[in-house]
Amino acid sequence: xxxxxxxxxxxxxxxxxxxxxxxxxxxxxxxxxxxxxxxxxxxxxxxxxxxxxxxxxxxxxxxxxxxxxxxxxxxxxxxxxxxxxxxxxxxxxxxxxxxxxxxxxxxxxxxxxxxxxxxxxxxxxxxxxxxxxxxxxxxxxxxxxxxxxxxxxxxxxxxxxxxxxxxxxxxxxxxxxxxxxxxxxxxxxxxxxxxxxxxxxxxxxxxxxxxxxxxxxxxxxxxxxxxxxxxxxxxxxxxxxxxxxxxxxxxxxxxxxxxxxxxxxxxxxxxxxxxxxxxxxxxxxxxxxxxxxxxxxxxxxxxxxxxxxxxxxxxxxxxxxxxxxxxxxxxxxxxxxxxxxxxxxxxxxxxxxxxxxxxxxxxxxxxxxxxxxx
Amino acid sequence: xxxxxxxxxxxxxxxxxxxxxxxxxxxxxxxxxxxxxxxxxxxxxxxxxxxxxxxxxxxxxxxxxxxxxxxxxxxxxxxxxxxxxxxxxxxxxxxxxxxxxxxxxxxxxxxxxxxxxxxxxxxxxxxxxxxxxxxxxxxxxxxxxxxxxxxxxxxxxxxxxxxxxxxxxxxxxxxxxxxxxxxxxxxxxxxxxxxxxxxxxxxxxxxxxxxxxxxxxxxxxxxxxxxxxxxxxxxxxxxxxxxxxxxxxxxxxxxxxxxxxxxxxxxxxxxxxxxxxxxxxxxxxxxxxxxxxxxxxxxxxxxxxxxxxxxxxxxxxxxxxxxxxxxxxxxxxxxxxxxxxxxxxxxxxxxxxxxxxxxxxxxxxxxxxxxxxxxxxxxxxxxxxxxxxxxxxxxxxxxxxxxxxxxxxxxxxxxxxxxxxxxxxxxxxxxxxxxxxxxxxxxxxxxxxxxxxxxxxxxxxxxxxxxxxxxxxxxxxxxxxxxxxxxxxxxxxxxxxxxxxxxxxxxxxxxxxxxx
Ligand SMILES: Nc1ncnc2c1ncn2[C@@H]1O[C@H](COP(=O)(O)OP(=O)(O)O)[C@@H](O)[C@H]1O
Ligand SMILES: [Mg+2]
Numbered sequence: 001x002x003x004x005x006x007x008x009x010x011x012x013x014x015x016x017x018x019x020x021x022x023x024x025x026x027x028x029x030x031x032x033x034x035x036x037x038x039x040x041x042x043x044x045x046x047x048x049x050x051x052x053x054x055x056x057x058x059x060x061x062x063x064x065x066x067x068x069x070x071x072x073x074x075x076x077x078x079x080x081x082x083x084x085x086x087x088x089x090x091x092x093x094x095x096x097x098x099x100x101x102x103x104x105x106x107x108x109x110x111x112x113x114x115x116x117x118x119x120x121x122x123x124x125x126x127x128x129x130x131x132x133x134x135x136x137x138x139x140x141x142x143x144x145x146x147x148x149x150x151x152x153x154x155x156x157x158x159x160x161x162x163x164x165x166x167x168x169x170x171x172x173x174x175x176x177x178x179x180x181x182x183x184x185x186x187x188x189x190x191x192x193x194x195x196x197x198x199x200x201x202x203x204x205x206x207x208x209x210x211x212x213x214x215x216x217x218x219x220x221x222x223x224x225x226x227x228x229x230x231x232x233x234x235x236x237x238x239x240x241x242x243x244x245x246x247x248x249x250x251x252x253x254x255x256x257x258x259x260x261x262x263x264x265x266x267x268x269x270x271x272x273x274x275x276x277x278x279x280x281x282x283x284x285x286x287x288x289x290x291x292x293x294x295x296x297x298x299x300x301x302x303x304x305x306x307x308x309x310x311x312x313x314x315x316x317x318x319x320x321x322x323x324x325x326x327x328x329x330x331x332x333x334x335x336x337x338x339x340x341x342x343x344x345x346x347x348x349x350x351x352x353x354x355x356x357x358x359x360x361x362x363x364x365x366x367x368x369x370x371x372x373x374x
Numbered sequence: 375x376x377x378x379x380x381x382x383x384x385x386x387x388x389x390x391x392x393x394x395x396x397x398x399x400x401x402x403x404x405x406x407x408x409x410x411x412x413x414x415x416x417x418x419x420x421x422x423x424x425x426x427x428x429x430x431x432x433x434x435x436x437x438x439x440x441x442x443x444x445x446x447x448x449x450x451x452x453x454x455x456x457x458x459x460x461x462x463x464x465x466x467x468x469x470x471x472x473x474x475x476x477x478x479x480x481x482x483x484x485x486x487x488x489x490x491x492x493x494x495x496x497x498x499x500x501x502x503x504x505x506x507x508x509x510x511x512x513x514x515x516x517x518x519x520x521x522x523x524x525x526x527x528x529x530x531x532x533x534x535x536x537x538x539x540x541x542x543x544x545x546x547x548x549x550x551x552x553x554x555x556x557x558x559x560x561x562x563x564x565x566x567x568x569x570x571x572x573x574x575x576x577x578x579x580x581x582x583x584x585x586x587x588x589x590x591x592x593x594x595x596x597x598x599x600x601x602x603x604x605x606x607x608x609x610x611x612x613x614x615x616x617x618x619x620x621x622x623x624x625x626x627x628x629x630x631x632x633x634x635x636x637x638x639x640x641x642x643x644x645x646x647x648x649x650x651x652x653x654x655x656x657x658x659x660x661x662x663x664x665x666x667x668x669x670x671x672x673x674x675x676x677x678x679x680x681x682x683x684x685x686x687x688x689x690x691x692x693x694x695x696x697x698x699x700x701x702x703x704x705x706x707x708x709x710x711x712x713x714x715x716x717x718x719x720x721x722x723x724x725x726x727x728x729x730x731x732x733x734x735x736x737x738x739x740x741x742x743x744x745x746x747x748x749x750x751x752x753x754x755x756x757x758x759x760x761x762x763x764x765x766x767x768x769x770x771x772x773x774x775x776x777x778x779x780x781x782x783x784x785x786x787x788x789x790x791x792x793x794x795x796x797x798x799x800x801x802x803x804x805x806x807x808x809x810x811x812x813x814x815x816x817x818x819x820x821x822x823x824x825x826x827x828x829x830x831x832x833x834x835x836x837x838x839x840x841x842x843x844x845x846x847x848x849x850x851x852x853x854x855x856x857x858x859x860x861x862x863x864x865x866x867x868x869x870x871x872x873x874x875x876x877x878x879x880x881x882x883x884x885x886x887x888x889x890x
Contacts, residue, residue, distance in 0.1 A: 228755075230748045233735070237742065243725040247689050247718060248742055249709030 032300050032307065035346030036314070042346075043339040047331075057331050064324020065317035071324060073209035077278070079316025080216035081106075081270040085294025086312055087223040088266025090303035094232075095259040096239035101147065101162025102267040103291025104169030105140040109271025110286045111173060112139025114181070114191055117198035117276065128198045133215075133272050140268015141261045143169060148260035152253040158260065166291070173284055181282070191282040200277035212273035216312075219266060224305045235259055267291060296344055315340065386449020388413055388544050388575045389434065394443030396429055396599075403429040405599040407443070411544070416566055416576045418586045418608065421596035422620050423675055423840045427579045428470075430596070431546045434577070435467035436460025448543070462489060464543030468533050470552060474521045480504050480532045481517040488540060507535050511568055527558035534565065538574070545569065546577045551585060552676050563589045581620075581674045583613045583879040595619050617875030621842065631847075632826050637665030640834040641686075641803045646695035648681040656681045656858040659695070663803070663834035668825060670849025670866070674878055675840040678858030680721070683807045683838055687711050687718040699803050712740065715802035717828070719792055719809050719821075721838075726792045727780045734762035734776035737794050769794035770820065786817025793824050800831035807838045822847060842874070856880045 044054035065075045085102045092099045116135025120128040147161035176182075177189035200211040226232040238245035238255040246252050270290060275282050293315055300314075301307030322336025389411035396404040403426045411417050421427050432438045434445065436454025445452045447463055454460040460467070474483045481500035485491045504517035515532045516524070524532070530550060537545060547566075551559045566576055566589060578590060586593060586608055593611060595603040602619050639662045646659040656678035663669045673679060684690035686697055688704050688711030697705050699714040711718075720726030727736055738758050741747060747757045762776040771783070771790045780791060789809070797804070806825055810818035825848055829835045837848050845852060846869065853863040854877035862877035876882050 225752065228753055229751045230743060230745075230753050231751060233753055234742045237728055237731070237735075237739065240728045240730055241725065244720075244728055244739070247687060247708055247720070247725075248739055249688075249707075249712050250742065 032302060032311070035300065035343055038346040039339050039342035042342050043335065046338060047335060050335075052331050052335070056329060057325060057335065060325040060329045060331065061318070061321035061336065063321075064328065065321035071320060074320040074324075075313070075316045076213050077208040077210055077316075078319045079312040080213045081273055081290045082294050082297045082315050083216045083309060083312035084212075084219050084266050084270050084273075085290060086297035086301060086308040087219050087305075088263035089295050089298035090223065090301070090308055091226060091232075091235070092259045092263045093298055093303045094227075094239050095235040095255050096242065097151070097256060097259055098159050099144065099147070099162045099260055099263050100159055100295055101144055101166050101291075102263065102270075102294050103287050103289070104162070104166030105143045105264045105267030106271040106274065106287035106291045107166075107169040107173050108143035109136035109140040109268030110275040110282050111176065111181075111271070112136045112142075112268060113198075113272035113275050114194060114282050117195045118192075121195045121197065123197065125197045128195065129200070129276070132198045132276060133269060136270075136272030136275075137265040137268040140266070140271060141264040143268070144260045144264030148257045148264075151260070152256040170284075173282070173286070177282065177284055189284050194275055194280045194282070198276050199280055200273065208278070210273075210277040212270075212277045215269060215273060219269070220305060220309060223308070227305055267294070270294070293340075300343070314343075387411070387446070388448055389452075389577070390446045391430070391434070392444050392446075394430070394433060394440045394445065396426075396433060396438070396440050398429075402599050404433070404440070407596075407599070407601055408604060409594060409601065410605060411575050411577055412592075413575060414570060414573060415591040416570055416578055416589055417605070418590035418593045419577060419579045419596060420581065420583065420586070420593060420616065420620055422581075422842075424598075425596040425620075426599040427596055428548055429599075431467060431469075431548050431577065431579060434460070435465050435546060436463075437467070458489075461540070464541060465546065466537030466540065466542030466544070467546045468530070468537060468548065468550065470549045472526075472529050472533050474529060474533055474536075476522040477520065479518045479520055480515055480524075480536070483521065483532070484536050484539060503539060504535070507539050511535065511538075511565060513565070527554055527561065530554075530562070531565065534569075538569070543574065544577070545574055546579070548579045549581070550578070551580060551582055559585055581879060583617055583881060587613060597622050613879070613881055614872065614876050617879040617881055618871045619875075620879070621871045621875045632830060634666045634668075634826070634829050634850075636667055637832055639663070640665045640700055640832075641836070642696070642698040643686070644696045644698065646682075646685055646697065647693040648678075648685050648690045649693045650681050650690075653680055654678045654858045655693075656685070656855070659860055661853055661860070661863070663836060665832040665834055666829050667851065668829050668835040668837060668849045670845035670852045671836060671838040671855060672842060672845050672852055672874070672878065673840065673855030677855045679807070679838050679840070679855060681858065682855070683718070683721065683805055686803070686805045686836060687716055715799065717796035717801035717804045717833075719789075719796055719804070719806040721807035721811065723785065723788045723792065727788055729779070729781040731780055732776060733766060733771065733778050733780055733783070733791060734759045736780045736791055737762040737765045737771075737776070740795050740798065765794040765798060766791070769797075786813050786820075789813060789817060789821060793821065797824060797828060801828055801833045804828040804833050804835045805838065806835065808841065808844070809837065809839075810844050811839075811841065854878055854882075856882075 047054040047057050064071055066072055089099060089102060113132040113136035117128060117132040120131050143165055144162065147158050147165055150156035150161055151158045174189065177191060181191045182189060183192050202208065202210050234245065234250045235255050238250055238252060242252055271286065274286050279286060297308055297311040297315055301309070301311035318336050318340055322333040325331050325336065326333040387410060391407055391409040394404055394407045407430060419427050419430065429438070433440050435457055436459050437457040439455065447465070452463060454463060475486060478486065481497065481504050482495065484504055485495055485500050501517040504515060508515040513531050513535065515528060515535055521529055521532070534545070550562055554562060563585065566578065569576060580586060590608045592605045593603065593608045593616065594601060594605055595616060597620060641663040643659055643661050647657050649655045654677055659682065661669065671679065671682065681690055685692060688706060688708040690706070692705050696703050699716060702714050704710040704714050704716065728739065738747065738761055747754050747761065759776045763774070766774045766776060769790045771787050771794060780788060783791060804825065809821045809825060813821060825835055825837060837845060839845050846866065849866055851865050852869055854861050854874065856878060857880065861880065861882040862873065864873065
């Protein structure tokens with residue numbers, strides 16, 4: 001601001017003491033727990049106000065999330081994609097990058113998987129399945145490549161560009177499912193059924209527990225390795241102090257591009273799981289809100305392996321439990337949505353300073369776009 | 375904005391400062407300062423880094439308060455308790471780090487926080503006002519360009535313009551030219567002259583003596599918070615003498631400087647140029663440093679030191695030239711610099727350490743991606759902690775706890791931790807940027823000893839510093855940087871206040887210093 005006249009003095013003050021939190025984007029366990037607690041309590045209050053008994057509701061929710069084989073399968077099958085997106089996002093987050101494009105990368109991954117699977121339609125499953133997984137991952141990566149390069153070489157804010165690419169993905173899939181990928185007989189936008197030889201089977205019949213859960217476990221183990229690895233450390237170091245990292249010979253551009261590509265690949269895999277495992281067809285809504293909730297999971301889990309896992313299970317449980325609550329007690333599932341939203345709010349308080357800083361940055365970019373357009 | 379009733383700019387001295395003192399902890403930043411700004415003059419305030427110039431400016435602007443003394447503004451007693459009050463009284467303070475909001479346009483900045491501005495931003499009238507002032511002073515400050523997209527010099531003009539538009543009756547410019555090139559400085563001088571002729575007196579803070587001869591009417595020298603020369607006529611003053619007065623006596627304190635055997639040349643800097651958007655960069659530097667030798671690079675902060683430090687450690691892309699360590703060209707590659715054994719003590723501990731990481735991770739960070747302390751790419755936490763424990767012991771970091779966070783250490787211990795990381799092995803070249811800055815005497819001595827030890831072990835040491843004592847304590851030989859060029863080079867025995875002062879203030883012809 002025209003601080004020439006007003007405001008605090010940042011002039012030539014002596015160097016500030018080392019700031020502990022610095023650019024850290026990762027939360028601590030206690031803030032996350034506090035956020036959960038606040039959400040549960042506030043959610044209970046809202047239920048009271050709308051004349052429901054929170055105890056009944058929460059019991060029904062827990063029961064619906066963990067109380068039976070079916071419930072558990074449902075929870076895990078919902079948690080798995082959230083966890084996968086969460087791990088990938090966490091890699092970027094630890095490197096100081098905020099990618100919010102997972103949603104679009106899931107869509108791209110689903111298209112990639114479908115197209116690859118159709119190409120390998122007559123191949124044995126042992127070829128078709130991994131090929132489609134790879135296709136999904138590659139499409140997910142491709143979807144983040146341009147934002148990554150822009151960020152690395154032109155310092156273009158990745159928040160904005162990844163969000164923009166999510167819009168592109170939404171438009172693309174709408175086009176594809178209305179035109180080239182749409183079977184002539186279909187009335188609504190959708191693809192042909194996913195080729196049989198590429199379908200990921202259910203692991204336990206009578207549930208929706210599918211192979212994607214194992215993929216989540218594998219990705220989780222990879223993430224544990226990453227966090228302990230020397231390369232992972234160098235990325236974390238860049239996230240903590242880019243100047244120092246570069247002075248130690250770590251290439252900032254490489255960190256930026258690679259960590260964003262990793263996040264793109266995981267989101268792309270989720271697209272594959274959605275298409276090949278759950279829906280077995282590609283719809284416009286293929287990603288539901290997995291991309292966005294996956295980000296929340298990464299943030300809430302503090303970008304650590306255990307944290308992301310717990311957060312994913314929590315959201316998986318809220319989603320499956322909410323639906324169960326509705327069918328068993330007649331309490332609207334939207335109450336579970338409210339709790340998820342409260343969770344978001346609760347932990348965003350921890351990020352208030354960062355969010356304010358970010359919003360400023362993003363606003364600056366918007367004004368820039370506005371100006372350029374003139 | 376209108377001025378207070380009764381404060382008629384025509385009457386009364388614009389600014390009179392009487393016996394003002396200010397202390398920060400143990401530092402007496404200003405001691406009994408007497409200073410007068412007369413109507414219609416540009417008054418230069420000069421002094422070394424830390425002389426207290428900015429402190430005086432801030433007191434006048436109202437953003438900090440004096441411990442004792444009094445001021446009057448246009449004949450009225452003046453006791454601002456905030457920047458806002460200072461502004462309301464008509465004092466505008468343009469600081470070195472410009473303070474326009476970068477994501478907004480000049481027109482938006484003009485209205486933002488402006489006393490008495492309407493609650494709703496009127497784009498058309500704000501634009502018209504910027505354009506009117508810009509025309510008035512024959513500037514080309516664009517009203518609707520984002521501050522971010524404007525060159526530094528134009529940002530500065532915009533800030534001055536806004537100050538004037540807000541009704542400033544007295545302008546303080548704190549080191550306005552330090553980041554400007556010669557042409558931009560000329561434009562700034564013209565603007566100052568223009569403002570003077572409109573009746574706005576200016577307090578102009580600078581280190582750069584040559585431009586003052588042309589710009590200012592009178593000159594006051596501040597040294598260690600005291601006024602050494604008050605209000606001398608610039609045209610009559612001998613600038614070389616002023617430069618000497620700024621610095622004071624440089625005495626070669628007899629520090630226990632160990633005898634160090636001089637080896638052969640280890641570091642060669644050849645026609646080195648770095649262009650930087652952030653600072654002045656450096657241009658055509660040539661020097662050599664032998665093993666066992668400590669070269670001091672002095673100069674007032676912001677004259678290319680950062681670029682030089684980055685270039686010597688492989689972190690800056692060179693516009694031209696080479697940095698050669700033991701015959702190997704490490705230009706532009708931090709990785710190669712590290713492999714060649716170049717160590718770097720960062721000037722700023724916040725860039726030199728990973729604050730939220732543990733002492734162990736910091737102490738061993740130089741080994742990152744080297745394959746040491748890893749198996750199958752996984753870091754071996756035990757080994758790292760053990761190795762860090764030894765380092766921390768050797769470099770006397772307190773507390774010697776590898777698991778502690780770096781940010782929990784005191785400044786001196788953070789500096790020691792950085793030294794532990796960088797000086798684990800004897801370096802071929804040590805680039806120490808302000809190695810004792812802000813440290814207590816014990817920690818400062820420890821850091822000096824580290825520099826001597828690096829030289830004794832055969833390393834070539836470059837100490838970059840704006841602190842002359844630090845350099846005279848350590849260096850065998852000195853080069854002086856001014857605006858990114860070497861203006862003088864001499865052995866430490868030949869260092870005199872006159873010579874140093876002249877070279878640091880830009881009164882010496884630029885030379886292509888090559889000596890070894
Ligand atoms: N806010 C502060 N806290 C502590 N010390 C300060 C502060 N501001 C200035 N100083 C100290 O006061 C002295 C004068 O500083 P300053 O006025 O900024 O010098 P100059 O502008 O002449 O370079 C320096 O030693 C500086 O470290
Ligand atoms: Mg200053």
